[in-house]
Amino acid sequence: MTVSSRDGESHASTEPGRVVAAFGRHVLVEDEDGRRHPCILSGRRLRPVCGDHVIWRRPQDDSDGLVTDIDPRTTELARPSRKGDREVLAANLTQVIVVSAPTPPPDAFLIDRYLAAAELMGARACLAYNKTDLDPDGAALDLSEFSSIGYPVLRVSARESSGLEALGRQLAGHTSILVGHSGVGKSSIINALLPDAEIRTATLSEATGEGRHTTTASVLHLLPTGGELIDSPGVRDYAPPPVPVRDVAMGFREIADLAGQCRFSNCLHMKEPGCAVKDSVTSGAVPARRYESYRRLVRLMENLAPGI
Numbered sequence: 343m344t345v346s347s348r349d350g351e352s353h354a355s356t357e358p359g360r361v362v363a364a365f366g367r368h369v370l371v372e373d374e375d376g377r378r379h380p381c382i383l384s385g386r387r388l389r390p391v392c393g394d395h396v397i398w399r400r401p402q403d404d405s406d407g408l409v410t411d412i413d414p415r416t417t418e419l420a421r422p423s424r425k426g427d428r429e430v431l432a433a434n435l436t437q438v439i440v441v442s443a444p445t446p447p448p449d450a451f452l453i454d455r456y457l458a459a460a461e462l463m464g465a466r467a468c469l470a471y472n473k474t475d476l477d478p479d480g481a482a483l484d485l486s487e488f489s490s491i492g493y494p495v496l497r498v499s500a501r502e503s504s505g506l507e508a509l510g511r512q513l514a515g516h517t518s519i520l521v522g523h524s525g526v527g528k529s530s531i532i533n534a535l536l537p538d539a540e541i542r543t544a545t546l547s548e549a550t551g552e553g554r555h556t557t558t559a560s561v562l563h564l565l566p567t568g569g570e571l572i573d574s575p576g577v578r579d580y581a582p583p584p585v586p587v588r589d590v591a592m593g594f595r596e597i598a599d600l601a602g603q604c605r606f607s608n609c610l611h612m613k614e615p616g617c618a619v620k621d622s623v624t625s626g627a628v629p630a631r632r633y634e635s636y637r638r639l640v641r642l643m644e645n646l647a648p649g650i
């Protein structure tokens with residue numbers, strides 16, 4: 343579609359689109375017909391991320407399109423930025439899939455922090471335990487700790503294509519992101535769910551010295567079974583963006599459920615008397631490791647966001 347501007351030049355009118363990948367000042371925008379176009383940004387102020395709904399201008403020749411605006415986001419997955427505020431990683435997610443595996447060694451505290459981020463941003467969360475071919479007995483990680491508090495746990499093997507139907511059902515109708523340590527198999531899961539994605543992920547990732555393909559940017563894929571799935575670069579560590587310490591409990595659903603029973607309504611469940619959370623840790627109803635994870639996140643938020 344083109345319109346004539348007052349000075350007689352012809353340019354495309356703006357139209358809605360979806361950011362399916364973002365690389366600094368360059369983004370890939372999908373139009374309403376499902377075609378993907380490289381675009382640049384119209385100003386320094388704009389910082390679109392994977393999953394953003396945007397307004398963009400189609401080029402008249404084979405140059406780049408121009409993103410002019412970002413629609414308000416329903417949710418943001420973010421982390422603390424170097425400056426101490428929030429860096430948004432992906433937008434408009436309805437579900438976070440926390441991927442772990444027997445190798446690299448699983449870190450239950452990292453899983454907790456992603457689950458807390460999902461709770462705090464208002465998205466569903468579940469766990470995908472990949473490479474079950476290497477750990478058929480599930481000895482490397484106690485998954486019952488997470489399933490007992492209501493998180494779906496999906497055991498999959500991207501290599502053996504097992505558990506993928508259940509994962510596909512979990513993803514249908516949602517915009518989901520795969521997150522977790524580098525090397526747990528996030529891209530392999532996408533490739534297994536979407537056979538023709540292999541070429542696309544290969545061109546968007548760089549080979550490391552060991553011949554591994556490490557994902558360097560988040561990319562959104564449409565699933566044939568329904569839903570949208572974002573592959574994201576692996577991390578060494580993750581924490582949710584700064585929140586007031588009194589909000590940290592909302593990231594731990596079994597702790598949030600008990601908060602109304604504490605003696606003090608503003609109980610932080612740290613050293614206050616009459617704390618229902620600490621009583622439940624003593625009785626074993628709340629796992630001590632989850633409570634320790636909560637305490638670590640409270641201390642981190644005290645450092646990241648002192649006084650709020």
Ligand SMILES: Nc1nc2c(ncn2[C@@H]2O[C@H](COP(=O)(O)OP(=O)(O)OP(=O)(O)O)[C@@H](O)[C@H]2O)c(=O)[nH]1
Binds near residue numbers: 473475527531
């Ligand atoms: N045995 C086994 N190996 C797997 C499985 N899934 C992935 N791998 C291997 O694990 C390694 C890492 O897989 P990737 O899919 O690149 O992992 P990733 O999570 O995308 O890594 P980053 O992009 O760095 O975050 C590769 O060598 C895969 O072949 C699996 O189900 N079983």
Ligand SMILES: [Mg+2]
Binds near residue numbers: 528529555557574576
């Ligand atoms: Mg990857």
Ligand SMILES: [Zn+2]
Binds near residue numbers: 614
């Ligand atoms: Zn308490």
